[in-house]
Amino acid sequence: MSKIIVLKCVGHNPKDFELDEAVAVQFGCIKDLFHSDFDAESKIVVDVPMKFNSYIIGRILEFCSSRASFSSDRAYWEQDFFHPCREPNQRKRKELIAIMEASEYLGMESLVELTTQSLANYLKGKNPLTIRSLWKVEGDLTAEEEAKALAMGVAKLGH
Amino acid sequence: MAATTGPDLCVPLIVFSLSLSLLSLLTRGMEEEFAMLRQLIGQLQELLHNSSPPPPSPPSSSSSSPSFVVLHNPQHQNRCCCLPLFDDTSSSDVSCDTLMAAGKRPRYLKMLDTAKRSRKQKNQVKSCTEAGDGIMDQELWQEFPQDLFESVLSRLPVATLFQFRSVCRKWNALIDSDSFSKSCTDLPQTIPWFYTITHENVNSGQVYDPSSKKWRHPVIPALPKKSIVLPMASAGGLVCFLDIGHRNFYVSNPLTKSFRELPARSFKVWSRVAVGMTLNGNSTSDGYKVLWVGCEGEYEVYDSLRNVWTKRGTIPSNVKLPVLLNFKSQPVAINCTLYFMLTDPEGILSYDMVSGRWKQYIIPCPPHLSDHTLAECGERLMLVGLVSKNAATCVCVWELQKMTLLWKEVDRMPNVWCLEFYGKHVRMNCLGNKGCLMLLSLRSRQMNRLITYNAVTREWAKVPGCTVPRGRKRLWIACGTAFQPSPTARA
Numbered sequence: 114m115s116k117i118i119v120l121k122c123v124g125h126n127p128k129d130f131e132l133d134e135a136v137a138v139q140f141g142c143i144k145d146l147f148h149s150d151f152d153a154e155s156k157i158v159v160d161v162p163m164k165f166n167s168y169i170i171g172r173i174l175e176f177c178s179s180r181a182s183f184s185s186d187r188a189y190w191e192q193d194f195f196h197p198c199r200e201p202n203q204r205k206r207k208e209l210i211a212i213m214e215a216s217e218y219l220g221m222e223s224l225v226e227l228t229t230q231s232l233a234n235y236l237k238g239k240n241p242l243t244i245r246s247l248w249k250v251e252g253d254l255t256a257e258e259e260a261k262a263l264a265m266g267v268a269k270l271g272h
Numbered sequence: 273m274a275a276t277t278g279p280d281l282c283v284p285l286i287v288f289s290l291s292l293s294l295l296s297l298l299t300r301g302m303e304e305e306f307a308m309l310r311q312l313i314g315q316l317q318e319l320l321h322n323s324s325p326p327p328p329s330p331p332s333s334s335s336s337s338p339s340f341v342v343l344h345n346p347q348h349q350n351r352c353c354c355l356p357l358f359d360d361t362s363s364s365d366v367s368c369d370t371l372m373a374a375g376k377r378p379r380y381l382k383m384l385d386t387a388k389r390s391r392k393q394k395n396q397v398k399s400c401t402e403a404g405d406g407i408m409d410q411e412l413w414q415e416f417p418q419d420l421f422e423s424v425l426s427r428l429p430v431a432t433l434f435q436f437r438s439v440c441r442k443w444n445a446l447i448d449s450d451s452f453s454k455s456c457t458d459l460p461q462t463i464p465w466f467y468t469i470t471h472e473n474v475n476s477g478q479v480y481d482p483s484s485k486k487w488r489h490p491v492i493p494a495l496p497k498k499s500i501v502l503p504m505a506s507a508g509g510l511v512c513f514l515d516i517g518h519r520n521f522y523v524s525n526p527l528t529k530s531f532r533e534l535p536a537r538s539f540k541v542w543s544r545v546a547v548g549m550t551l552n553g554n555s556t557s558d559g560y561k562v563l564w565v566g567c568e569g570e571y572e573v574y575d576s577l578r579n580v581w582t583k584r585g586t587i588p589s590n591v592k593l594p595v596l597l598n599f600k601s602q603p604v605a606i607n608c609t610l611y612f613m614l615t616d617p618e619g620i621l622s623y624d625m626v627s628g629r630w631k632q633y634i635i636p637c638p639p640h641l642s643d644h645t646l647a648e649c650g651e652r653l654m655l656v657g658l659v660s661k662n663a664a665t666c667v668c669v670w671e672l673q674k675m676t677l678l679w680k681e682v683d684r685m686p687n688v689w690c691l692e693f694y695g696k697h698v699r700m701n702c703l704g705n706k707g708c709l710m711l712l713s714l715r716s717r718q719m720n721r722l723i724t725y726n727a728v729t730r731e732w733a734k735v736p737g738c739t740v741p742r743g744r745k746r747l748w749i750a751c752g753t754a755f756q757p758s759p760t761a762r763a
Contacts, residue, residue, distance in 0.1 A: 229424045
């Protein structure tokens with residue numbers, strides 16, 4: 114009898130997702146469950162924390178099932194699944210961050226890698242002033258400290 | 273209480289339009305203009321406050337109350353975007369999609385002028401979490417999970433990381449911290465930079481950054497100014513320098529200026545040396561070792577953790593002597609083993625930094641070879657050199673076949689480029705190689721070309737000439753070594 118794992122999402126739009134083995138083994142936190150013996154009831158329910166809503170889990174499972182069926186060519190799936198953060202689209206950014214968090218929780222390393230890289234690409238072009246306004250922090254370095262930080266920095270290394 | 277006619281309808285409509293333009297401005301990343309519009313909305317909001325009582329309905333209902341702007345995204349039926357116009361409504365639980373008013377060039381820009389002239393308002397419009405305005409953006413970033421935050425930061429290019437140090441104290445400390453250094457080193461290697469010395473200016477380095485194709489001119493203040501100091505080797509982001517005159521070694525991170533002068537060596541006899549450097553583990557925090565080998569086979573190893581020279585000796589006689597090292601070729605480090613090029617007999621000499629064992633490999637060189645140098649790409653040993661036949665010269669690349677211990681040609685410089693050297697006497701110098709990228713200098717009487725070769729992508733790229741800052745004269749690169757730019761490596 115094949116084992117089934119159910120991801121139970123609560124919150125705004127509750128939904129249960131059934132995973133088959135090919136998909137579930139991509140989650141670090143779940144794949145062990147397949148190898149453990151559990152009794153006649155070959156169905157396990159995993160409660161997903163409320164902050165990961167069903168939409169986000171759905172997107173992650175989309176990614177997983179595409180990778181499960183086609184094991185190669187990561188670039189293709191990145192492009193298909195993965196919206197570049199260059200787009201000035203807040204919703205996508207929030208989605209991206211949620212996917213990153215959820216895939217970390219579920220132990221899906223490749224997706225964590227993709228999402229963190231994409232976010233890094235988004236931040237790459239920003240100057241420190243923009244960063245301050247995004248994080249709502251004060252530039253609290255003294256002129257000396259700032260000079261020291263920049264002096265060590267590449268900004269001063271080049272012209 | 274006024275009926276919903278006349279001016280009472282106008283204001284919500286205006287606010288609706290403003291909100292649309294808000295969204296469109298935001299999508300263009302025009303945060304400043306957005307802030308001004310927000311002020312204007314705040315003012316209008318006050319106006320609404322004063323003219324009619326606030327409605328009690330919750331934001332998630334698709335109400336037709338004049339106080340809510342409801343934008344529907346046709347794709348997702350149960351979702352809507354609401355812009356509640358009153359401070360006391362909050363809608364953090366609603367998941368929304370924004371309707372992009374992209375392409376709508378605001379006639380609201382006229383209102384922008386009004387906004388610019390308006391006084392600053394303390395009140396801010398609270399928007400729903402998906403409205404895509406600056407406040408939500410801030411929440412998004414402020415609530416960013418800390419451990420993943422470091423993960424994201426560590427994926428930034430070095431240049432950006434340094435700029436971000438100036439954001440605030442917390443960031444400065446974070447980027448400087450040990451834990452951050454760990455998350456950086458867990459990543460696959462980045463593109464190396466090249467620390468070079470020019471003939472004209474032997475006291476300061478010219479650093480080439482292949483990813484931005486720029487030359488940078490760092491100064492390492494702690495290096496002695498009066499003597500000639502050459503970059504000999506590197507590991508983990510640190511560069512090892514040798515002061516030719518006084519025969520002292522220095523180790524430094526060219527980016528952070530972290531610096532260490534190594535203690536004096538025990539061997540009194542001095543000759544031309546080959547220098548290699550390896551990390552003990554994954555990062556400089558686990559320590560590193562520096563090895564020098566002299567002409568007669570005498571050698572010594574420096575251990576950074578104990579800060580002493582150890583393992584002094586002479587290359588054992590089971591290695592076929594005399595051993596002539598090719599001092600023009602820098603040794604190559606793969607994991608904890610150093611590989612040196614031998615001229616006679618032709619081949620490679622390896623030293624295992626962990627076991628302390630020397631091993632010799634007899635490997636015949638390809639024919640018509642000159643100015644050759646060892647290189648590494650991942651786990652593979654490579655050879656780069658000039659092959660001259662009649663009047664034609666070309667740069668060729670070989671890879672060592674481990675099973676047969678023979679060099680197999682895997683690439684050569686594009687013909688078009690080689691034509692430039694036709695009939696000329698060319699010398700080649702390797703100015704560093706690491707992580708599959710190498711910098712080569714090709715010189716003839718009238719010409720000085722710098723090129724990089726990437727052994728993985730098989731790309732040959734031209735390197736812009738190096739000039740002093742604010743100068744025009746192209747500098748003549750003498751020697752150099754490749755290093756991984758690391759904001760965290762400590763000497």
